[in-house]
Amino acid sequence: MAPIEILDPTVEPRHQPLTYVPRPDSLKGKRVGLVENTKFNSDRLLHRIGELLINEYGAAECKMWRKHNASVPAHAEIIEEAKRSVDVIVAGIGD
Amino acid sequence: MTTTFASKRHVVADLAQAMDLCYERGWTDGLPVVPPTEPAVGRMLDAVGLEPDAQLAFITNRQVAVTAEKVAINAVMAGCLPEYMPVVVAAVEAIADPRWGYHGPATSTGGAGPLLIVNGPIARRLEMNCEDNLFGPGWRSNATIGRAIRLVMRNVIGTLPGLLDRGTLGHPGKYTYVIAENEAESPWIPLHVQRGCQPGESAVTVLAAEAPRQWYNQLSSTPEGVLRTVCDDMRHHNSTNGQPQYVLVLAGEHMRTIANGGWSKADIQKFVFENTQNSVAHIKRMERLAGAVTPQDETTMRPLLAQADDVLVVAAGGRAGAFSSYIPGWAGGRRSSQAVTKVIQDRRA
Numbered sequence: 449m450a451p452i453e454i455l456d457p458t459v460e461p462r463h464q465p466l467t468y469v470p471r472p473d474s475l476k477g478k479r480v481g482l483v484e485n486t487k488f489n490s491d492r493l494l495h496r497i498g499e500l501l502i503n504e505y506g507a508a509e510c511k512m513w514r515k516h517n518a519s520v521p522a523h524a525e526i527i528e529e530a531k532r533s534v535d536v537i538v539a540g541i542g543d
Numbered sequence: 544m545t546t547t548f549a550s551k552r553h554v555v556a557d558l559a560q561a562m563d564l565c566y567e568r569g570w571t572d573g574l575p576v577v578p579p580t581e582p583a584v585g586r587m588l589d590a591v592g593l594e595p596d597a598q599l600a601f602i603t604n605r606q607v608a609v610t611a612e613k614v615a616i617n618a619v620m621a622g623c624l625p626e627y628m629p630v631v632v633a634a635v636e637a638i639a640d641p642r643w644g645y646h647g648p649a650t651s652t653g654g655a656g657p658l659l660i661v662n663g664p665i666a667r668r669l670e671m672n673c674e675d676n677l678f679g680p681g682w683r684s685n686a687t688i689g690r691a692i693r694l695v696m697r698n699v700i701g702t703l704p705g706l707l708d709r710g711t712l713g714h715p716g717k718y719t720y721v722i723a724e725n726e727a728e729s730p731w732i733p734l735h736v737q738r739g740c741q742p743g744e745s746a747v748t749v750l751a752a753e754a755p756r757q758w759y760n761q762l763s764s765t766p767e768g769v770l771r772t773v774c775d776d777m778r779h780h781n782s783t784n785g786q787p788q789y790v791l792v793l794a795g796e797h798m799r800t801i802a803n804g805g806w807s808k809a810d811i812q813k814f815v816f817e818n819t820q821n822s823v824a825h826i827k828r829m830e831r832l833a834g835a836v837t838p839q840d841e842t843t844m845r846p847l848l849a850q851a852d853d854v855l856v857v858a859a860g861g862r863a864g865a866f867s868s869y870i871p872g873w874a875g876g877r878r879s880s881q882a883v884t885k886v887i888q889d890r891r892a
Contacts (some may be wrong), residue, residue, distance in 0.1 A: 452561045454578045456551040457570050457616045459607055488833050503618040519647045519879035521604055541652075 474535060476506035481527065481534035485518040487541055494540055501538075547583065547595050548612055565620065570698055571688065572718055576620035587615035590625030591632055592891035599632060600639030602700050604646035605650030605707075609635055612878045613699045614691075616663065621691035626667060627684055630747055631691045633885040634659050637749035638692070644880040648751030648873045649702045651858055654710030655873035655880075656717035657692055658752035658790065660857055662735035665887055666723035673723040675861035676714070677792070678755055680712060689719030714754035715786075728795070729858035730802035737808060738884040749788060750855065750882040751873035760797070761865035766804035769797050771809065773869055774818035780871065784831050785847040788872040788882055791815065792858025797867045816851035820844040855882060 452474040472478060480492040480501050491512070498510035511534065516539070522530075530537060555561045561578035566569050588595060588611055595612035602609065611632070618631050638645055638657055647654040661671055672682040680686060689889070690692065696702040704710070710717070726733050735746035760772040791811065794799065801811065824840035826832045848854065860867065874880050 449557050451554050451556055452558060452580060453552050453554050453579060454561050454564070454580055455548060455612075455616050456553060457613065457620060457694065458568075459549060459699050459701075460549075460767055466743075496818060503675060517874075517876060519651060519874035519876070520644065521646050536627060 474506070475501055477508050477534065478535040479533065480507045480510045481530045481537040482510055482512040483522050483530075483537060483539040484512055484514045485539070485541055486515060487518050490540060496540065497538055497540070546586070546840070548614065549596065549610075550612060557699060565770060566863070568696075569703075570620070572693055572697065574690075574718075576694075577622050578718070579616040579619040583619045584612070584615045586625045586736075587618050587623070588612070590891075591615075592889070593627035593632070593711075595658065598740040602639055602645050602677060603641075605700055607700050609639065609695065611669065614695055617694040617698055618687075618691040620700050621688040622683065623691050623736050624683070624687075627691075628686045629745075629887045629889060630659075630665065630684075631695075632689050633747045633887045634688070634692050634749055635695060636745060637883040637885045640883045640885075641820065642881050643749065643751065648653050648880045649696060649700070650707050650709055651873065652709050652711045653753075653873050654713040654717075655753060656720050658690060658716065658750045658870060659692070659721040660734055660748040660790070660836050660855070661721065661723045661735045661745070661887075662726065662740070662748070663887070664743070665745035666726075671721070671723035673725040673859045674795075677722055677794070677814075677860045678720075684730050685721040685723075686719050689716075692718065693717060702782070715756055716752065722792070722857070724857050725859045727861075729798065731808045731858055732857070734855060735884055736856055737880070738882075740779040740886055745826050745887040746884050747887060748855070748882055748884040750870075751787060751859040751880045752790065753786070753871045753873065755792070755862075755870045757866055757868045759866055764800055766801040766806045766810070767814070770814050770857075771818065774815055775866065777815070777869055778819045778821055781829065784826065786872040787856060787874060787876050787879065788853045789815075790855045790870040792857050792859050792868045794864065794867045795862035796865050798858050812851040812854045813858050815854045816846065816848055819847035821847070837860060849876075 475543040484491045565576045593611035597611040598608050599816045600609040671683040671684045742747045758773050760769050763769045823843045824836045827836045
């Protein structure tokens with residue numbers, strides 16, 4: 449039987465593959481962004497996480513943004529501001 | 544066509560090994576796939592008159608361009624016939640439309656799947672099922688067109704369970720979820736015409752959707768009586784706090800009862816909109832809204848839907864049996880995701 453050649457169904461990156469930024473070794477002195485998704489209690493949960501990151505892990509500061517709603521990606525203003533002003537981001541759901 | 548394909552090639556000894564390779568690489572939905580050989584992929588593209596490098600869609604959040612070549616490869620794998628390709632292409636365009644909002648419904652814990660509703664002459668030409676066992680197995684076009692969309696989502700756009708598909712439960716429609724409207728027997732305006740297409744055109748409407756929910760009413764012989772049953776069900780279902788849009792699929796018996804009462808689709812939409820409202824007090828008591836119940840909450844009504852048009856009425860399903868179904872869409876507002884209707888084009892010169 450003759451061999452079969454098949455075409456790959458997945459996408460090969462044409463330019464530059466998208467990868468995650470490496471996680472920092474430590475949160476000491478890092479500026480933390482919190483992205484709140486509007487679900488009930490998500491702001492309280494993230495505030496608490498922010499406090500823990502400052503008090504127990506030495507993060508320098510926390511600031512929070514609020515998405516338009518839970519079902520959409522963070523909007524452009526959040527992303528642009530986060531790129532300028534924080535080192536790491538925590539996004540969470542409240543339910 | 545030989546030199547025009549950009550995709551990487553894999554050589555295996557035989558058919559069985561080709562199918563195994565697709566499993567090993569994680570390219571299937573769990574069922575075996577048809578190995579995508581070059582001639583088969585070429586036939587798919589010829590049928591739709593597209594060059595391999597034609598970009599059909601761009602998914603912004605993933606920064607992924609979806610080319611005709613990749614769609615054709617995945618359509619072969621899904622088991623599509625070449626003549627199904629125009630429907631697959633239109634559905635890919637629909638899920639990439641910003642109004643559909645790909646990232647949300649594809650990724651959310653809510654576990655939606657793309658529901659395709661096909662209208663127009665192509666549905667009959669492809670022998671798409673619009674009658675008995677509407678959501679069930681047995682029709683190649685229904686089964687493989689929806690499967691092709693899922694494989695594109697998986698293999699091209701990276702919507703992988705546990706990674707960028709985080710559905711808590713998902714549902715069986717995430718394998719394939721395709722119906723046609725029974726225009727031959729429907730007394731009403733077809734869905735795509737109601738949504739702006741011309742009567743002679745073919746179109747696919749794609750909604751990010753939960754699983755279908757069946758309901759029963761064998762007693763009533765009036766439109767109000769039949770629809771009151773489904774409104775009660777819709778009003779009380781606990782899919783977040785209501786979805787932005789719903790599909791109401793009316794099968795043969797209910798379709799005839801409602802039509803015999805002289806009701807149009809617009810009448811049905813208006814009735815459903817008006818009869819699916821809940822008091823804020825009820826929503827709070829059912830733990831769907833935070834806060835203590837106030838006296839005012841008892842008389843403050845909250846509509847399930849923003850407007851009557853958000854009920855997409857479709858005539859489909861078997862002739863016998865007093866069953867119909869409704870299908871909740873996905874997410875808390877039109878800003879997140881809404882149904883998109885695309886004309887199915889014949890691009891061949």
